[in-house]
Amino acid sequence: MILHADLLDDASLLEADVCVIGGGPVGLMLALRLIEAGQRVLLVESGEDWDDARCQDLNVGSSEGLWAGNLRDIRLRRLGGTMHAWGGNSRPLDPEDLVVRPWMARSGWPIGWEELLPHLRAAHDALDLGPWCYAPAEPALWPDPDFEEILFRLSPDLPGPTAAYRGEFAALHRVTLDRATGLTVLLGATVRHLPRSPNGLAVVAAEAMTFRGKALRLRARGYVLACGGIEAPRLLLASGITGGTGDAAVGACFMEHPHGLAGLLLAPRQIPLRPFSPGLLDAGVAVQHRWRLRPEVQAREALLNLSFQLVAAEMLPSEDDKYAAAFAALEATVPDPAGWRRYYVTFLSEQEPRPESCVTLGPGTDFFGMPQARLVWRLSARDGCTVQRATRLLARGIFGGSGFRFHDRVPDSLEAWPIGWGAHHMGTTRMGEDPAHAVLDRDARVHGLENLFVAGSSVFPTAGMANPMLTALALALRLGDHLADRLPGMAMVPEPAGPSRRAWA
Numbered sequence: 242m243i244l245h246a247d248l249l250d251d252a253s254l255l256e257a258d259v260c261v262i263g264g265g266p267v268g269l270m271l272a273l274r275l276i277e278a279g280q281r282v283l284l285v286e287s288g289e290d291w292d293d294a295r296c297q298d299l300n301v302g303s304s305e306g307l308w309a310g311n312l313r314d315i316r317l318r319r320l321g322g323t324m325h326a327w328g329g330n331s332r333p334l335d336p337e338d339l340v341v342r343p344w345m346a347r348s349g350w351p352i353g354w355e356e357l358l359p360h361l362r363a364a365h366d367a368l369d370l371g372p373w374c375y376a377p378a379e380p381a382l383w384p385d386p387d388f389e390e391i392l393f394r395l396s397p398d399l400p401g402p403t404a405a406y407r408g409e410f411a412a413l414h415r416v417t418l419d420r421a422t423g424l425t426v427l428l429g430a431t432v433r434h435l436p437r438s439p440n441g442l443a444v445v446a447a448e449a450m451t452f453r454g455k456a457l458r459l460r461a462r463g464y465v466l467a468c469g470g471i472e473a474p475r476l477l478l479a480s481g482i483t484g485g486t487g488d489a490a491v492g493a494c495f496m497e498h499p500h501g502l503a504g505l506l507l508a509p510r511q512i513p514l515r516p517f518s519p520g521l522l523d524a525g526v527a528v529q530h531r532w533r534l535r536p537e538v539q540a541r542e543a544l545l546n547l548s549f550q551l552v553a554a555e556m557l558p559s560e561d562d563k564y565a566a567a568f569a570a571l572e573a574t575v576p577d578p579a580g581w582r583r584y585y586v587t588f589l590s591e592q593e594p595r596p597e598s599c600v601t602l603g604p605g606t607d608f609f610g611m612p613q614a615r616l617v618w619r620l621s622a623r624d625g626c627t628v629q630r631a632t633r634l635l636a637r638g639i640f641g642g643s644g645f646r647f648h649d650r651v652p653d654s655l656e657a658w659p660i661g662w663g664a665h666h667m668g669t670t671r672m673g674e675d676p677a678h679a680v681l682d683r684d685a686r687v688h689g690l691e692n693l694f695v696a697g698s699s700v701f702p703t704a705g706m707a708n709p710m711l712t713a714l715a716l717a718l719r720l721g722d723h724l725a726d727r728l729p730g731m732a733m734v735p736e737p738a739g740p741s742r743r744a745w746a
């Protein structure tokens with residue numbers, strides 16, 4: 242049932258097995274898995290079923306360091322979440338992203354690739370990505386010891402009257418959300434506090450408010466934050482759940498996927514761009530080819546994961562492209578031999594997890610009195626070094642001795658370069674076995690709290706270079722299975738005695 246919270250009485254109490262906070266793709270995928278497993282689910286969504294300026298205003302926050310986009314607008318507060326705006330680019334994290342890399346502080350996931358794989362495949366199918374294939378079948382155009390060719394796949398637009406954009410789950414699963422037994426989707430209810438039991442070891446409720454001033458109390462055996470990589474730490478911090486110190490602090494280790502222009506390639510003839518153009522089809526699904534730094538080269542050179550793409554100059558930049566100035570500057574300095582073709586080389590990189598890149602609470606408050614988020618995005622020397630060194634390897638390897646001219650444009654400090662962001666908000670509630678270095682355990686449960694879990698890309702301990710949606714959905718499915726196993730043995734934590742509350746049926 243989809244229900245608007247303003248239709249409920251003030252001070253209503255709602256109960257379920259699991260309370261999922263956030264109706265974006267991750268929250269929806271988790272809720273669907275839980276009801277499949279017979280759990281009663283209350284999914285609480287702050288937004289409406291449409292774009293609403295007042296709801297978007299709840300996302301307002303402040304930023305410092307590198308520009309990662311306007312916080313108000315880079316997440317969507319509505320049923321379906323930011324999936325209404327996403328690009329559909331999909332690829333799982335690479336297996337070696339999950340292992341400990343001795344040259345990278347805080348690397349290593351508490352779960353391995355093999356354990357994640359069945360969930361990745363299920364998420365891949367949910368995004369309608371065609372065959373499970375992330376490497377091109379045809380031989381590499383330019384075989385190279387340092388780079389391998391890889392594929393990204395594009396989640397397709399849905400045909401039909403829903404006209405849903407790239408697998409937008411709220412539209413895709415509308416009938417289930419509205420009619421499934423055991424599921425209540427509550428719209429227009431913003432969770433702003435998670436009170437804890439007197440011993441501090443469990444959450445006893447999620448307190449939500451509506452714009453009409455209705456206060457709601459949501460009770461469950463388990464609570465899952467699925468409200469995105471900035472709102473999850475914000476809600477935890479606003480509830481006084483701060484985690485440990487350093488990398489174990491809630492909000493620490495914020496990671497994005499820095500991307501930008503690596504250089505301009507001049508070729509005396511047209512390059513057969515087939516393996517490098519977006520829009521190419523593999524079994525009906527559009528794919529995009531890239532060159533990825535091989536894992537053994539990452540290890541040899543102590544670098545992070547990174548990939549490059551070659552784009553015909555006429556396809557970039559558009560008038561409003563955020564790199565327009567960088568492209569223009571590059572164009573102005575590079576000679577234009579008659580008849581030669583021009584190609585841009587762009588990079589997409591992993592960033593190292595470091596506590597000083599973080600989400601904290603800012604001084605302002607939103608409509609409901611909740612402190613706003615403050616985002617500090619910072620890159621490290623290793624982040625810069627990865628892009629510079631990989632670009633040089635590309636220049637020497639694939640582009641060296643080819644008769645091409647490659648004009649490398651990566652400066653010494655990445656912070657001096659127009660760095661793009663992807664609205665990929667990762668790492669702010671990282672998973673790890675050791676509570677001294679992680680906010681969550683291997684089951685995405687908040688260390689020290691028996692019934693509070695987090696779903697979404699904020700749980701990633703490291704970011705890899707692939708877009709996060711597919712892996713975030715896989716982790717949500719894994720969490721769904723875990724909760725379905727664990728909940729039958731979990732009791733609802735009693736509330737401390739207080740004024741009696743009216744039950745809602």
Ligand SMILES: Cc1cc2nc3c(=O)[nH]c(=O)nc-3n(C[C@H](O)[C@H](O)[C@H](O)COP(=O)(O)OP(=O)(O)OC[C@H]3O[C@@H](n4cnc5c(N)ncnc54)[C@H](O)[C@@H]3O)c2cc1C
Nearest residue numbers: 263265266267287318322323327328329330432664708710
């Ligand atoms: C322009 C753009 C393009 C992108 N392209 C890609 C791409 O190509 N590939 C890719 O993998 N990723 C892409 N992303 C990122 C991707 O969209 C996000 O990673 C994904 O949407 C995260 O899903 P989520 O469910 O965790 O969070 P969201 O989609 O942000 O959903 C969170 C939900 O929680 C709700 N919520 C928040 N706070 C509360 C609260 N306190 N109480 C109740 N509800 C709350 C929100 O209203 C929202 O509905 C893109 C993002 C943008 C902006």
